Amino acid sequence: MLDNIRIVLINTFHPGNIGAAARAMKNMGLSQLYLVEPRVFPDEEADARAAGAKDLLDSAVVVSTLDEAIADCQLVIGTSARNRTFDLPIFDAHDCARKVVGEAEHGKVAIIFGRETMGLHNAELQRCNYHVYIPANPEYPVLNVSAAIQLVCYEIWQAHSKQDFIKRDEPYPLTRDMERFYVHLESALRKTHFIIPQHEGKVMDKLRRYFNRSRPERTELNMLRGILTSIDETTSQLADKQETIQSQDKGSDQ
Amino acid sequence: MLDNIRIVLINTFHPGNIGAAARAMKNMGLSQLYLVEPRVFPDEEADARAAGAKDLLDSAVVVSTLDEAIADCQLVIGTSARNRTFDLPIFDAHDCARKVVGEAEHGKVAIIFGRETMGLHNAELQRCNYHVYIPANPEYPVLNVSAAIQLVCYEIWQAHSKQDFIKRDEPYPLTRDMERFYVHLESALRKTHFIIPQHEGKVMDKLRRYFNRSRPERTELNMLRGILTSIDETTSQLADKQETIQSQDKGSDQ
Known part of the structure; x- marks a missing residue:
């Protein structure tokens, strides 16, 4: 079950932090480490800080985008x-762990950690369903990234070993299914002229925020896709009709 | 109140761990860092890892023995x-924090972390009233020392901010008062010949373990000291008597 939980590090600057993250994960029973464009990897300092968790570095998955x-x-x-201004629902580390452990029974879960200096960009936060924060001294709340990973993984281990988690049975769509939905949604909204090329604004960002926050279940997403398909059909019927009218107009001109 | 809680690091090998410890402490509202014979300090790597907690390094107290x-x-x-074979009562990090925060209302509390490679020696564990452990993956439970400090401090911050602690009102003696008691105890037990120079064995270690574990309150310790004083008086009266008898014997010889 813990193998369904992955830690994703984005653009890590200090390779030592990658090693420390691997050790923190293995100490707490986690094994799935994903690295999005690390500055340097593999690296001796990462190996040294990983200590007995070198196997997690060997099996780490290095990718070039968060989406992958x-x-x-x-x-x-x-x-x-x-x-944050970008207001997704938020958990503290303790409740986050209870959520994560409950869902890892059914599917894969990712917890994303940002750059040492600037955390996650807004575009990355928009890929998330929830935020997690670590309760800390308000006068100096900025934790080292591997220390933050240690705490989040510790709470996961606690929730797992005490079997204290939020149970949830409905299956959720995968991120890639949500992405296909967003592509479909945008195309449908262009056809209905809700989105027009001259004034696109941030409408897709806002819709993505809404749907990621509301987290449709798998059956609900299927329903939403069905609605989009019905819109596609309506707009295409409309286009047909307009074409017919235009050709009739041309016919009557002749 | 959090200022009554100190973190003590013994013989730290990597100065980076001292810096990371300072940051972990400050993130969780702690400020009192004690270093017993660090290998290198101050140090650039410590400063770098401390980040915004450099002030804790500047005010760290460096001493040459744990007793100090x-x-x-x-x-x-x-x-x-x-x-551990040395069986003091043991808490996990969560309950340890509840204990520590409750007692820090009344006096100073130390949490001791050992060397990177070998932790605490037995003589050091004998100075403790309790042990704390961090629940972890049994296949790889050995945390980096600064990661362990991060978790212990996080639980303290949680207990403090949620006001979830074990209340305790009786005042306890200070470590230095316990040490005076052990000196007194040993001297009294030599006078009663419970301890004899030819066969000292580990009797003082065993007694120290017993009393540290049972944790007499301040009034109880005063009572124990009173008992020792009464033993002193008895043994000195006995010595007087023996002297008198010996001089009488010599007198009768003449």
Whole structure:
């Protein structure tokens, strides 16, 4: 079950932090490490800090985009300082673990940690269903990234070994299915002229935020896709009709 | 109140771990760092890893023995792998925090972390009232020392901010008062010949373990000291009597 939980590190600058992350994970029974464009990897300092968790570095999956790292996940959680403007629902590390362990029974879960200096970008936070924060001294709340991973993994181990988790039975769509939905949604909304090329604004960002937050279940997503298909059909019937009218108009001109 | 809680690091080998410890502490509202014979300190790597917690390094207290670091504490907790042979009462990190925060209302508390490679020696564990362990993956339970500090401090911050602690009102003696008691005890037991120079064995170690574990309150310790004083008086009266008898014997010889 813990093998369904992955830790994703984005653009890690210090390879020592990757090693420390691997050790922190293995100490708490986790094994799935994903690295999105690390600055340096593999690296001697990473190996040294990993100590007895070198096997996690050997099996780490290095990818070039966050999307690749989370495509097969049904739950994506981003770490964040509290009170971000981008207001996804937020857990502390303890409740996050109870959520993660409950869902890992059914599918894959990713927890994403950002850069040492600037955390996660907004575009990355938009890929998430929830945020997690670590309760800390408000005068100096910025934890080292491997220390944050240690705490999040510790809470996961606690929730797992005490069997204290939030149970959830409905299956959720994978991230890649959500991405296909967004592509479909955008195309449908262009056809209905809800999105028009001259004034696109941030409408897709806003819709993505809404749907990631509301987290449709798999059957609900199928229903939404059905609605989009019905819109496709309506717009294409409309186009047909307009074509017919135009050709009739041309016919009547002749 | 959190200022009554100190973290004591013994013989730290990597200065980076001292810096990471300082950051972990400050993130969780702690400030009192004691270093017993660090290999290298101060150090650039320590400063770098401390990040915004450099002030804790500047105010760290460097001492040459553990006794100096804990003399004014009323509660001393040693970190340890589970199932040590030296069987003090043991807490996990969560309950340890509830204990520590409860006692820090009344006096100073030390939590001791050992060397990177070998933890605490037995003589050091004997200075402790309790052990604390961090629940971890049994296949690889050995945490980096700064990661362990991060977790222990996180649980303290949680217990403090949620006001979830074990309340305790009786005042406890300071470590230095316990040490005076052990000196007195040993001297009294030599006078009663419970300890005899030819066969000292580990009797003082065993008694220290017993009393540290039973943790007499301050009034109880005063009572124990009173008993020792009464033994002193008895043995000195006995010595007087023996002297008198001997001089009488000599007198009768003449």
